[in-house]
Amino acid sequence: MNTKYVLIILGEPYSTFSEILGKYFKKNHKLGKKIILVGCKSLLQSQLKDLNLLFKLNEIKLIKYAKKNVVNIIDIKFNYKKIYSQVSNKSNNYIKKCFDIGLKILKKNNDIILITGPITKKTFLKKKYLGITEYLANKSKVKAETMLIYNKNLSVSPITTHIPIKNVAKNITKNKIIKNAKMINEFYKNYLNKKIKIAILGLNPHCESISRLSEEDKIIIPSIKYLNNLGINADGPFSADSFFLKKNIKKYDVVIGMYHDQVLTPIKTLFKFNAINITIGLPFIRISPDHGPNSHMLGKNISDPSSFFYAMNFIEKKNI
Numbered sequence: 001m002n003t004k005y006v007l008i009i010l011g012e013p014y015s016t017f018s019e020i021l022g023k024y025f026k027k028n029h030k031l032g033k034k035i036i037l038v039g040c041k042s043l044l045q046s047q048l049k050d051l052n053l054l055f056k057l058n059e060i061k062l063i064k065y066a067k068k069n070v071v072n073i074i075d076i077k078f079n080y081k082k083i084y085s086q087v088s089n090k091s092n093n094y095i096k097k098c099f100d101i102g103l104k105i106l107k108k109n110n111d112i113i114l115i116t117g118p119i120t121k122k123t124f125l126k127k128k129y130l131g132i133t134e135y136l137a138n139k140s141k142v143k144a145e146t147m148l149i150y151n152k153n154l155s156v157s158p159i160t161t162h163i164p165i166k167n168v169a170k171n172i173t174k175n176k177i178i179k180n181a182k183m184i185n186e187f188y189k190n191y192l193n194k195k196i197k198i199a200i201l202g203l204n205p206h207c208e209s210i211s212r213l214s215e216e217d218k219i220i221i222p223s224i225k226y227l228n229n230l231g232i233n234a235d236g237p238f239s240a241d242s243f244f245l246k247k248n249i250k251k252y253d254v255v256i257g258m259y260h261d262q263v264l265t266p267i268k269t270l271f272k273f274n275a276i277n278i279t280i281g282l283p284f285i286r287i288s289p290d291h292g293p294n295s296h297m298l299g300k301n302i303s304d305p306s307s308f309f310y311a312m313n314f315i316e317k318k319n320i
Contacts, residue, residue, distance in 0.1 A: 004111040010039030011117030016303040022053025023305040034066040040078035130162040145281035156263035177223040196253035200236035273306035
C-alpha cells in the first residue's frame with residue numbers, strides 16, 4: 001500500500017497539538033505525502049505564532065487541490081475569543097464537524113492515512129463511546145476494531161480498552177482474543193510484510209485464580225490453542241508482573257493483554273513517546289500520536305512531540 005495523502009484532524013482546539021504540529025512542520029519541509037489538516041486555520045495560526053512555531057498553510061476546499069511539500073488545510077470555522085482556554089463542551093460541534101468532514105473525505109478516497117489529534121473523552125464523547133477508537137468504528141459502521149500501540153521493537157494491544165477494572169473479567173471472551181490476534185497478524189502481514197510472534201498475558205496474578213472460574217483455563221488457553229491451529233504463532237498465558245523483562249520481550253513482536261493499563265503502562269515506560277496508537281479494522285488506517293490534550297502545558301512550548309515524529313516517520317519509512 002502506498003498512500004498519497006495524510007489527513008490530520010486537529011481535534012480539541014485547546015490542546016498542545018498545535019505546538020506539536022509546529023515543532024514537526026517547522027523542521028520538516030520535504031514531505032513524501034500530501035499533508036491535509038482539517039480544523040480552524042485562524043486559531044491554529046494564532047497559536048503557532050504565539051509559540052514562534054508558525055509555518056505556511058495552504059488553504060484548500062477539496063483534496064485534489066492539495067500541494068506537495070506544503071501543509072494544506074481545510075478550514076473549519078470555530079468561534080473563539082482567546083487563543084488558549086479551558087477545555088469545555090463549547091468546542092463539541094466544531095470537533096464533530098472536523099470528524100464529519102474528515103470521514104466524508106475518507107469514504108470517497110482509499111489512498112489516505114488518518115491521523116487524529118487529541119480529544120477530551122469527558123466533554124466530547126460524553127460517555128457514549130469508550131474512546132475515539134470506538135467513536136470512529138461506530139461512524140465507519142465497523143463492529144470489530146483493535147487498538148495497537150506500535151513500536152518497531154515491541155507493540156502491545158489490550159483486549160478491553162477504556163472500561164472500569166471491575167468490568168474487565170466479564171468482557172474477556174475467546175472470540176475477542178482470537179479476533180484481536182487475527183487482525184494484528186493480518187496487519188503485520190499485509191502492511192508491514194512481517195511474520196510475527198505474539199505473547200498473550202493472563203488476567204489473574206501469576207495466571208492463577210482460587211475462584212471456581214479461571215479465565216486462563218476457560219478462555220485464554222483455549223484461545224491460544226485455536227490461534228496456533230490457524231497457523232498464528234502465539235504463546236502464553238504469561239504472568240504480567242514479570243513478562244516485560246528484557247529477556248522475555250526480545251522473543252516477541254506483539255504482546256496482547258487483557259486490559260488497558262496491563263500493557264500500556266509497560267510500553268510507555270519502555271519507549272516513552274516513541275510509540276503510536278494504530279486502529280486496526282477500520283476501512284482506513286488511523287494513527288494517533290500517543291498523548292492527550294495535555295491542557296496543563298497549553299501555550300508553554302514544553303510539550304514532547306516525539307510521538308508525532310514517530311507517526312510521520314512510520315508512515316514515510318513503511319511506505320503504507
